[in-house]
Amino acid sequence: MQGAQWAPLFLFKLPANGPNTGMVEMDRQDMIGETELTMTGAEIVVRALRDQGVETLFGYPGGAVLPIYDALFSTPELQHILVRHEQGAGHAAEGYARSTGKPGVCLVTSGPGATNMVTPIADAMMDSIPMVVLTGQVPSHLIGTDAFQECDTVGITRCCAKHNYLVRDVNDLARVMHEAFLIATTGRPGPVVIDIPKDIQFATGTYTGPTGAKHKTYHPASEPHEASIEAALELMRQARRPVFYTGGGIINSGTEASVALRQLVAETNFPITSTLMGLGAYPASGKNWLGMVGMHGAYEANHAMHDCDVMICLGARFDDRVTGRLDAFSPNSKKIHVDIDPSSINKTVRVDVPVIADAGKAINALLQGWQQQQHPRNDLSEWWSQINGWRDRKGFAYDKLEDQIKPQYAIERLYELTKAKDTYITTEVGQHQMWAAQHFHFEEPHRWMTSGGLGTMGYGLPAALGVQAAHPDALVIDIAGEASIQMCMQEMSTAVQFNLPIKIFILNNEWMGMVRQWQQLLHGERYSHSYSDSLPDFVALAKAYGGHGIQCRDPKDLDAAIQEMIDYDGPVLFDCLVTKDENCFPMIPSGAAHNEMILGKITGDEIDEAGKVLV
Amino acid sequence: MSNTTSTPSPQSAYFIDDHSADMIVRRTLAAIVDNEPGVLARVVGLFSARGYNIESLTVAEVDRKAHQSRITIVTTGTVQIIAQIKAQLERLVPVARVIDITTSPAGLERELALIKVKAETGSDERVEAMRLSEIFRARVLDVTLESFIFEVTGGSSKIDQFIELMEPLGLVQVSRTGVLSIQRGLPE
Numbered sequence: 059m060q061g062a063q064w065a066p067l068f069l070f071k072l073p074a075n076g077p078n079t080g081m082v083e084m085d086r087q088d089m090i091g092e093t094e095l096t097m098t099g100a101e102i103v104v105r106a107l108r109d110q111g112v113e114t115l116f117g118y119p120g121g122a123v124l125p126i127y128d129a130l131f132s133t134p135e136l137q138h139i140l141v142r143h144e145q146g147a148g149h150a151a152e153g154y155a156r157s158t159g160k161p162g163v164c165l166v167t168s169g170p171g172a173t174n175m176v177t178p179i180a181d182a183m184m185d186s187i188p189m190v191v192l193t194g195q196v197p198s199h200l201i202g203t204d205a206f207q208e209c210d211t212v213g214i215t216r217c218c219a220k221h222n223y224l225v226r227d228v229n230d231l232a233r234v235m236h237e238a239f240l241i242a243t244t245g246r247p248g249p250v251v252i253d254i255p256k257d258i259q260f261a262t263g264t265y266t267g268p269t270g271a272k273h274k275t276y277h278p279a280s281e282p283h284e285a286s287i288e289a290a291l292e293l294m295r296q297a298r299r300p301v302f303y304t305g306g307g308i309i310n311s312g313t314e315a316s317v318a319l320r321q322l323v324a325e326t327n328f329p330i331t332s333t334l335m336g337l338g339a340y341p342a343s344g345k346n347w348l349g350m351v352g353m354h355g356a357y358e359a360n361h362a363m364h365d366c367d368v369m370i371c372l373g374a375r376f377d378d379r380v381t382g383r384l385d386a387f388s389p390n391s392k393k394i395h396v397d398i399d400p401s402s403i404n405k406t407v408r409v410d411v412p413v414i415a416d417a418g419k420a421i422n423a424l425l426q427g428w429q430q431q432q433h434p435r436n437d438l439s440e441w442w443s444q445i446n447g448w449r450d451r452k453g454f455a456y457d458k459l460e461d462q463i464k465p466q467y468a469i470e471r472l473y474e475l476t477k478a479k480d481t482y483i484t485t486e487v488g489q490h491q492m493w494a495a496q497h498f499h500f501e502e503p504h505r506w507m508t509s510g511g512l513g514t515m516g517y518g519l520p521a522a523l524g525v526q527a528a529h530p531d532a533l534v535i536d537i538a539g540e541a542s543i544q545m546c547m548q549e550m551s552t553a554v555q556f557n558l559p560i561k562i563f564i565l566n567n568e569w570m571g572m573v574r575q576w577q578q579l580l581h582g583e584r585y586s587h588s589y590s591d592s593l594p595d596f597v598a599l600a601k602a603y604g605g606h607g608i609q610c611r612d613p614k615d616l617d618a619a620i621q622e623m624i625d626y627d628g629p630v631l632f633d634c635l636v637t638k639d640e641n642c643f644p645m646i647p648s649g650a651a652h653n654e655m656i657l658g659k660i661t662g663d664e665i666d667e668a669g670k671v672l673v
Numbered sequence: 674m675s676n677t678t679s680t681p682s683p684q685s686a687y688f689i690d691d692h693s694a695d696m697i698v699r700r701t702l703a704a705i706v707d708n709e710p711g712v713l714a715r716v717v718g719l720f721s722a723r724g725y726n727i728e729s730l731t732v733a734e735v736d737r738k739a740h741q742s743r744i745t746i747v748t749t750g751t752v753q754i755i756a757q758i759k760a761q762l763e764r765l766v767p768v769a770r771v772i773d774i775t776t777s778p779a780g781l782e783r784e785l786a787l788i789k790v791k792a793e794t795g796s797d798e799r800v801e802a803m804r805l806s807e808i809f810r811a812r813v814l815d816v817t818l819e820s821f822i823f824e825v826t827g828g829s830s831k832i833d834q835f836i837e838l839m840e841p842l843g844l845v846q847v848s849r850t851g852v853l854s855i856q857r858g859l860p861e
């Protein structure tokens with residue numbers, strides 16, 4: 059694949075006329091392969107990264123990875139972004155991956171380096187983000203002796219990574235590296251961990267290229283079964299109240315999947331909603347767009363899900379934030395479920411037509427089938443008028459104030475002032491994340507990076523670094539909460555060092571707003587430890603890091619302040635002081651059904667005893 | 674062993690609801706895995722992480738050259754859970770395939786047990802234990818003046834029954850291998 063176009067590295071020499079171009083050269087390469095493609099484990103790692111097309115990696119050095127760092131020292135073409143905490147490296151790699159469709163790569167040391175990576179690994183697993191994590195390990199002969207900075211990395215990450223390896227022989231290293239990229243990026247993507255003992259990094263072994271990296275047991279299916287597509291089409295043709303329920307699988311499938319989706323929606327005229335992870339696959343300005351589904355989703359989307367007769371789930375997984383009360387979930391619909399992961403089928407919701415396939419391939423097959431078969435267009439007029447009735451309820455409406463910045467208003471203005479630009483949004487976790495999903499509108503896939511499955515506070519800032527590293531000229535904004543931002547605040551320093559001009563837009567309500575909202579709703583307004591006293595002076599903090607700080611508290615100044623943020627050439631920390639006790643609506647209270655959404659103003663008895671034990 | 678309608682393979686176009694969704698069934702699953710370090714931990718970890726039952730588990734390398742091991746697991750759950758277990762197992766990278774031995778017409782299961790019984794010389798119990806062991810085709814592995822050790826093989830229910838019969842005679846100790854599985858005919 060990419061192998062041949064790279065210039066040679068390290069110990070072996072290529073003919074003086076450079077990268078091979080023809081058969082003769084190939085033969086010579088083979089000879090070299092037998093005799094001289096011998097290098098140290100550390101060099102194998104770096105060479106494999108380059109042969110896999112890696113351009114950027116995120117990492118933090120330590121004793122157990124020093125040989126690899128040494129190899130990086132002489133490989134300036136591999137950009138290494140030095141973070142301030144390993145968790146930052148992991149989320150940065152996730153942001154990089156999500157915004158490019160390429161795998162994210164990180165490199166950390168043994169022990170604490172590896173344990174600090176656990177959160178991003180689990181995060182990437184939940185959101186199906188392709189990632190390869192290289193961890194150093196103590197020398198082989200010390201494994202199991204509680205050596206300095208030893209931990210059982212493969213044991214710790216076994217259940218939160220898609221796969222992991224402990225490399226025991228330097229001659230396995232190249233194969234393992236290439237396998238890891240294959241596993242991370244194919245099937246349902248996910249994080250793969252490679253734990254490399256220090257002696258293996260020093261040892262000399264044989265390098266083999268990525269071609270022919272086939273796996274003995276791992277062969278994920280991606281082509282849809284013809285019969286299942288036919289069965290799905292049959293249901294779609296008969297539908298009178300259909301809805302497309304789309305998710306992150308479409309984003310993972312690549313841009314073409316979104317193109318096909320838009321075509322399929324146009325041809326069928328079915329309404330479409332999406333999970334948090336799937337935003338942007340279908341444009342928010344599209345006329346069939348219902349808005350996001352789920353706990354804080356659009357009123358019309360949730361009602362359409364509840365009342366539909368055919369649900370076409372494309373690359374989503376019936377997550378509990380989406381389904382609400384399971385036994386009341388879309389009770390009268392036939393369900394089609396397209397998923398690349400067979401274990402997602404019938405996991406929580408029983409479906410009628412499973413399609414095990416890559417979302418993009420399945421969408422294309424559905425589109426072709428739909429176009430081929432002559433049939434009268436479904437009469438959806440009644441369904442659309444019902445949907446328009448729900449739309450008229452204006453579920454996202456809020457009261458604007460003259461003297462306070464409402465958080466929703468802040469997002470609205472941010473959207474208006476950035477929509478013409480090449481903008482990427484990341485978020486932290488909390489109310490601000492939901493407001494961002496509701497009020498910032500996405501026209502394209504890969505523009506929206508958020509921690510959905512794991513809900514990791516601290517994700518957004520480092521993820522923004524990863525996005526910015528991949529798209530140096532883009533406008534990258536982390537929509538943050540004042541609590542979340544402090545979880546990986548240290549990465550501001552990385553942004554300054556690497557000239558990554560990210561903008562951190564904090565909706566500062568002084569509360570862990572989402573926690574406060576639940577305490578108001580569930581725990582009799584007993585606000586136990588959800589208020590952050592002694593918040594830092596964010597403007598001063600920005601300056602301390604060498605970035606730019608802006609504070610705004612008056613709606614009248616907001617546009618100018620946002621413009622200042624956009625125009626500033628460098629990292630900005632924007633402290634947007636918003637209404638402190640605003641709640642995020644609409645909301646499906648836990649344990650409730652989609653058609654029991656509340657639109658505003660909590661009374662206190664929305665959640666019954668059974669609902670209270672849910673999260 | 675309970676017999677319910679087989680779960681459709683996830684690739685089949687129609688999911689047939691068999692309305693026995695809440696019935697708990699026992700299933701024997703065989704996983705053919707790449708015998709790499711940690712593969713057993715992955716399988717066992719999956720069961721504990723997702724709250725599935727393991728009633729018995731056997732594992733050994735069965736193909737030296739191909740480095741393949743066979744893990745036979747006896748588990749219980751609703752038909753939906755069993756389908757999940759199968760899918761989750763198949764999702765593990767080193768798992769080549771998973772076979773539902775219970776629902777496969779070609780499935781064969783055997784278990785081996787070592788059973789120690791207290792039986793004094795000259796007692797009626799000693800005679801009865803010996804007589805029953807012949808009926809069950811158990812082998813006597815060890816004899817002392819006051820005890821026997823029997824080796825018995827067969828389906829799990831046969832072994833359960835033998836143990837039950839030994840109980841009143843003076844059952845002292847049981848050691849069982851757990852279920853082994855294979856399929857009749859060629860190829861598997």
Ligand SMILES: Cc1ncc(C[n+]2csc(CCOP(=O)(O)OP(=O)(O)O)c2C)c(N)n1
Binds near residue numbers: 487513516565572
């Ligand atoms: C690492 C982590 N710890 C705890 C939580 C639980 N949690 C979810 S939202 C939230 C509050 C977030 O507060 P803030 O960042 O200020 O956002 P807001 O809700 O106020 O917009 C907390 C503590 C979490 N999601 N992640």
Ligand SMILES: [Mg+2]
Binds near residue numbers: 566567568
């Ligand atoms: Mg807050």
